[in-house]
Amino acid sequence: MPLTKKPVTGMKDILPEEMAVRNYCINVIRETYAAFGFSSIDTPVVEHIENLLSKQGGENEKLIFKILKRGEKLDLSGPTTEEAVTDSGLRYDLTLPLARYYSAHAAELPSPFKALQIGSVFRADRPQRGRFRQFTQCDIDVLGDPSPLSEIDLILATTSVLEKLGFKGFTIRINDRKLLRAIAGKAGFPEEDFEKIFITLDKMDKIGMDGVRAELSEHYPEDAVQSYLSQFADREGALSEADLRLMEEVGSELPGIIAAVDAVKSADFRVQYDPTLVRGMGYYTGPIFEIAMDEYGGSVGGGGRYDGMIGRFTGQETPAVGFSIGFERIIMLLLERGFSVPGSAEKTAFLVDKKMPFAKTAEIFREAMALRASGHTVDIAQMKKNRKFQKEQLTQAGYTEIREFFSE
Amino acid sequence: MPLTKKPVTGMKDILPEEMAVRNYCINVIRETYAAFGFSSIDTPVVEHIENLLSKQGGENEKLIFKILKRGEKLDLSGPTTEEAVTDSGLRYDLTLPLARYYSAHAAELPSPFKALQIGSVFRADRPQRGRFRQFTQCDIDVLGDPSPLSEIDLILATTSVLEKLGFKGFTIRINDRKLLRAIAGKAGFPEEDFEKIFITLDKMDKIGMDGVRAELSEHYPEDAVQSYLSQFADREGALSEADLRLMEEVGSELPGIIAAVDAVKSADFRVQYDPTLVRGMGYYTGPIFEIAMDEYGGSVGGGGRYDGMIGRFTGQETPAVGFSIGFERIIMLLLERGFSVPGSAEKTAFLVDKKMPFAKTAEIFREAMALRASGHTVDIAQMKKNRKFQKEQLTQAGYTEIREFFSE
Numbered sequence: 001m002p003l004t005k006k007p008v009t010g011m012k013d014i015l016p017e018e019m020a021v022r023n024y025c026i027n028v029i030r031e032t033y034a035a036f037g038f039s040s041i042d043t044p045v046v047e048h049i050e051n052l053l054s055k056q057g058g059e060n061e062k063l064i065f066k067i068l069k070r071g072e073k074l075d076l077s078g079p080t081t082e083e084a085v086t087d088s089g090l091r092y093d094l095t096l097p098l099a100r101y102y103s104a105h106a107a108e109l110p111s112p113f114k115a116l117q118i119g120s121v122f123r124a125d126r127p128q129r130g131r132f133r134q135f136t137q138c139d140i141d142v143l144g145d146p147s148p149l150s151e152i153d154l155i156l157a158t159t160s161v162l163e164k165l166g167f168k169g170f171t172i173r174i175n176d177r178k179l180l181r182a183i184a185g186k187a188g189f190p191e192e193d194f195e196k197i198f199i200t201l202d203k204m205d206k207i208g209m210d211g212v213r214a215e216l217s218e219h220y221p222e223d224a225v226q227s228y229l230s231q232f233a234d235r236e237g238a239l240s241e242a243d244l245r246l247m248e249e250v251g252s253e254l255p256g257i258i259a260a261v262d263a264v265k266s267a268d269f270r271v272q273y274d275p276t277l278v279r280g281m282g283y284y285t286g287p288i289f290e291i292a293m294d295e296y297g298g299s300v301g302g303g304g305r306y307d308g309m310i311g312r313f314t315g316q317e318t319p320a321v322g323f324s325i326g327f328e329r330i331i332m333l334l335l336e337r338g339f340s341v342p343g344s345a346e347k348t349a350f351l352v353d354k355k356m357p358f359a360k361t362a363e364i365f366r367e368a369m370a371l372r373a374s375g376h377t378v379d380i381a382q383m384k385k386n387r388k389f390q391k392e393q394l395t396q397a398g399y400t401e402i403r404e405f406f407s408e
Numbered sequence: 409m410p411l412t413k414k415p416v417t418g419m420k421d422i423l424p425e426e427m428a429v430r431n432y433c434i435n436v437i438r439e440t441y442a443a444f445g446f447s448s449i450d451t452p453v454v455e456h457i458e459n460l461l462s463k464q465g466g467e468n469e470k471l472i473f474k475i476l477k478r479g480e481k482l483d484l485s486g487p488t489t490e491e492a493v494t495d496s497g498l499r500y501d502l503t504l505p506l507a508r509y510y511s512a513h514a515a516e517l518p519s520p521f522k523a524l525q526i527g528s529v530f531r532a533d534r535p536q537r538g539r540f541r542q543f544t545q546c547d548i549d550v551l552g553d554p555s556p557l558s559e560i561d562l563i564l565a566t567t568s569v570l571e572k573l574g575f576k577g578f579t580i581r582i583n584d585r586k587l588l589r590a591i592a593g594k595a596g597f598p599e600e601d602f603e604k605i606f607i608t609l610d611k612m613d614k615i616g617m618d619g620v621r622a623e624l625s626e627h628y629p630e631d632a633v634q635s636y637l638s639q640f641a642d643r644e645g646a647l648s649e650a651d652l653r654l655m656e657e658v659g660s661e662l663p664g665i666i667a668a669v670d671a672v673k674s675a676d677f678r679v680q681y682d683p684t685l686v687r688g689m690g691y692y693t694g695p696i697f698e699i700a701m702d703e704y705g706g707s708v709g710g711g712g713r714y715d716g717m718i719g720r721f722t723g724q725e726t727p728a729v730g731f732s733i734g735f736e737r738i739i740m741l742l743l744e745r746g747f748s749v750p751g752s753a754e755k756t757a758f759l760v761d762k763k764m765p766f767a768k769t770a771e772i773f774r775e776a777m778a779l780r781a782s783g784h785t786v787d788i789a790q791m792k793k794n795r796k797f798q799k800e801q802l803t804q805a806g807y808t809e810i811r812e813f814f815s816e
Contacts, residue, residue: 003504003721004456005512008496011454013509015516016447023438023448030431035753035780037787039424039805040431044542045453045528046419046473046498048412065454066476068494070532076493080484085493086476088416090454096411101421104413108423110801112789120453124478134452147790149760152773160780256766263770264777313411345443352557358664362671365560369672372443372568379445381520382555393518397447 010125010133021334022136024341026118028164029138029325036157038116038140043097045090045120051100052089056309058281060092063123065133090122094139095309095322102143103314112145118327130332139303141322143310148253151287151305152260154323155271158301162291163267165330166339170293170300171270172261175277176252177284177304183246183275187228189220195282197228202278204232232276239273254287283309289323296333300326347377349399351390354382355407364405418533418541429742430544432749434526436572437546437733444565446524446548451505453498453528459508460497464717466689468500471531473541498530502547503717503730510551511722520553526735538740547711549730551718556661559695559713560668562731563679566699566709569733571675573742575701578708579678580669582697583685584660585712591654591683595636597628603690605636610686612640640684647681662695691717697731704741709733755785757807759798762790763815772813 007013014022030040052064066086068074074085091097094117102113118138125133140157142150155172162170180201184194200215207215209229216225239247239255247254254273261271279288279302288304303323310318350368352361368378379399384390391402415421422430438448460472474494476482482493499505502525510521526546533541548565550558563580570578588609592602608623615623617637624633647655647663655662662681669679687696687710696712711731718726758776760769776786787807792798799810 003459003462003508003511005508007452007508007512008454008456011452013452013513014450015513016449019448019450022450027435035783035785037755037757037785040427041424042422042427042430044415044419044421046416046530046542048416051411054411065478067498068474068476068490070473074490076488076490078487082476082482082484085484090475100411100413100415103411104415105421105423110805111792111798114787122454134454145789147760147762149769149788149790152769153788156773156777256769259766260770260773264773266777347445349445352555354555358667361557361560361664362668365564365668365672369564369674375443377443377445379522380557380561381553382557384519390519397518 008133010127012132012134018331018335020341020344021339022331025165025327025331025334026138029118029161030116032161032164033116033140033157036114036140036153036160038114038157040116040118041101042117042119043091043094043101045122046088047091047097047100049083049086049089051096052092054096054313056096056099056283060123063125064092065090065122065124092123093121094119094137094324095141095306098139098141098143099310099313102310102318106314106316106318111143112150113143115139115141115143117141130328132328136327138325138327139322140324141320143318143320145321146307146319148257148287150321151253151257151289152264154303154321155257155261155289156264158291158323158325159265159267159269161325162269162330165334166337167293167330167333168268170291171272172289173272173274173277173292174254174258174287174289175274176247176250176254176287178250178252178286179246179254179275180278182250183231184228187231188224189228193219198278201232201276202280204276243273252287257287279304281306286321291326293333296329298329300329300333302326344398345375345377346401347379347397347399348401348403349379349381349394351381351383351387351402351404353405353407356405357407360405360407416541418535420540420542426739426743428749429747430739433573433735433739433742434546437526437569438524440569440572441524441548441565444522444561444568446522446565448524448526449509450525450527451499451502451509453530454496455499455505455508457491457494457497459504460500462504462721464504464507464691468531471533472500473498473530473532500531501529502527502545502732503549503714506547506549506551507718507721510718510726514722514724514726519551520558521551523547523549523551525549538736540736544735546733546735547730548732549728551726551728553729554715554727556665556695558729559661559665559697560672562711562729563665563669563697564672566731566733567673567675567677570677570699570738573738574745574747575738575741576676578699578701579680580697581680581682581685581700582662582666582695583682584655584658584662584695585692586658586660586694587654587662587683588686590658591639592636595639596632597636601627606686609640609684610688612684651681660695665695687712689714694729699734701741704737706737707734708737708741752806753783753785754809755787755805755807756809756811757787757789757802759789759791759795759810759812761813761815764813765815768813768815 066089069087121137122134258271283306284304285307286305290299290302293300305321307319310320371378474497477495528542529545530542666679691714692712693715694713698707698710701708713729715727718728779786
């Protein structure tokens with residue numbers, strides 16, 4: 001019986017060329033974050049269904065791949081429900097497993113704990129170009145440090161990674177949930193509506209100021225909407241006096257964070273206060289940030305402070321702040337640029353005649369091993385009938401030298 | 409609502425210390441195999457259920473984590489079956505996805521194609537010490553080369569990896585399915601019973617010669633059993649005249665493979681013909697091998713030639729040979745030895761007073777960035793009230809220098 005050849009809907013096989021770029025990036029990420037004191041950890045891709053459905057994942061909870069119970073625990077003998085027949089599912093992000101991990105292992109971990117996770121997450125989204133149902137996320141999180149030192153270091157670390165991968169000229173958009181709330185409050189919106197209002201504000205990029213105005217005007221008096229939106233007039237450059245006053249009033253750390261990153265950064269990027277930045281997840285409590293890249297026309301990463309979440313699970317208050325790189329987007333951008341992994345080894349192919357006696361074969365292998373020990377890549381293969389085609393393929397695969405060994 | 413803190417049954421969280429060793433090993437594996445011309449590839453962890461159930465996985469097919477259908481495709485309104493409610497599952501090995509991958513992409517890949525896969529596989533096994541339901545496999549495969557050059561190179565590559573990880577004195581046990589069949593045939597066993605007989609023979613390690621004899625004697629005449637088992641008397645050292653005659657008779661490549669590996673190997677290991685070696689999977693067709701390590705008392709890897717399998721799926725005959733390292737066992741052995749990752753960076757921690765003014769903070773970050781650029785690991789954190797405990801934790805985490813920055 002022939003196999004179904006394509007991968008399952010919405011997931012993809014990774015060919016050698018892309019995989020080389022992915023592995024290179026993962027190594028750059030690990031090395032760079034390690035220099036900032038982050039420790040790599042890992043969690044299972046399978047998570048308890050009750051954790052996945054614990055209301056931290058927002059819309060993602062609708063997209064869970066659920067796993068069927070096994071053995072006696074599974075009863076399909078009559079009408080039943082998803083809840084009754086599943087006990088686990090595939091993780092849709094790395095934040096929830098991190099919260100579980102930290103609640104289980106805090107006693108064995110230093111405080112603050114600086115974690116790096118690179119791993120697959122799964123969302124049964126409608127398949128569309130460039131979005132996959134299995135994709136890699138790359139998160140750093142600092143758990144247990146309430147100070148803005150963490151925000152500064154997260155931004156410096158992530159921009160260092162991007163710089164090492166050859167990106168420049170990007171912008172770190174930064175805002176603070178405290179400012180979002182203060183501005184909405186001053187405009188007279190009721191507090192229980194804030195999250196809904198932020199969801200509308202978040203569409204500014206897509207539907208523009210007029211679109212946001214129209215959407216808000218359906219529910220709120222025009223003067224409130226007008227007063228609110230006047231705060232988001234086009235803005236560039238440094239913080240205004242009014243910005244600074246508001247930040248001081250609500251105790252936002254943004255001025256210090258922006259000043260420190262600006263003073264320290266060596267890389268070519270900007271940090272820009274953006275009062276319209278929302279970030280989707282309701283669990284953020286303080287500074288939030290996002291990486292905007294013109295050539296992509298969207299976010300290639302983001303994060304923020306979420307001081308409440310870990311404590312809600314562990315019962316022990318734990319300040320937390322995280323930054324996630326849009327790994328798949330970074331890879332896509334690098335591939336589009338024709339990025340090639342630097343410092344690749346010289347590649348030599350040995351083609352060996354089918355009738356080669358074994359004494360001679362051993363000599364050939366000895367030579368290959370010596371070359372490999374000196375840093376070369378050496379491929380050994382039997383000569384094929386269509387030697388010309390075989391050599392063309394090897395050249396295409398980057399073999400710059402091809403040596404042929406004949407038995408006579 | 410508090411989270412369920414433990415990972416799902418049989419899976420595990422990986423703490424920073426182990427993760428560092430895992431990442432180091434993965435890099436050694438990737439670099440070493442790359443020097444032998446292997447290209448890294450990746451396949452989704454989710455696979456079509458019909459592929460997973462296509463009878464290549466042996467016993468593993470009973471252990472599949474199945475994924476529930478979603479949306480309108482899912483009908484739980486009455487009595488139903490596992491088949492009706494699932495459309496995919498988690499892969500239980502890397503060989504089946506490789507066969508699917510190759511059948512989908514052969515036209516884009518060189519021939520022979522040398523693939524390296526490192527990835528998670530899943531088996532809903534009864535949980536037991538040291539065996540997990542999600543674990544990492546690490547496979548190399550050569551697809552499209554019928555010659556024993558591939559076996560030689562696979563063995564040299566994998567033993568190079570083990571050598572670089574500090575292992576020595578191990579044994580590569582090697583046999584050939586052709587020899588297994590020939591010996592069973594000469595003893596007079598019916599061909600349709602061969603696989604069953606090999607399963608019994610495979611227990612030699614556990615139940616000994618007497619156990620194997622007892623089990624076979626239940627089904628076969630004593631003289632056949634006697635004649636069969638006489639072939640497996642204790643043996644050491646080089647191939648005997650009789651071995652060589654039999655190998656020549658059935659066209660086994662073992663003499664050449666053993667001679668070449670012995671002549672070329674620089675590492676401290678032995679290659680030993682072992683006529684009792686079976687390897688579980690029925691799909692093997694030629695040479696098979698296994699790594700035996702005394703300190704582990706079992707196999708830490710193995711593989712063999714499986715010329716039939718890929719073609720059965722693709723319709724195009726494709727010789728194939730693979731070698732899998734028992735990644736989890738290797739990690740366990742390294743951790744038991746107290747292995748520490750070589751060449752780790754010097755680690756310095758900066759503890760910063762809570763009231764530090766931002767101008768001074770920027771200076772501290774600038775210093776940290778300079779140290780990081782020169783290869784140091786620098787952790788920056790706010791000073792905690794219990795500074796003594798904080799410093800102890802940092803020392804435990806390998807920070808050899810701790811610098812404190814006070815605001816006054």
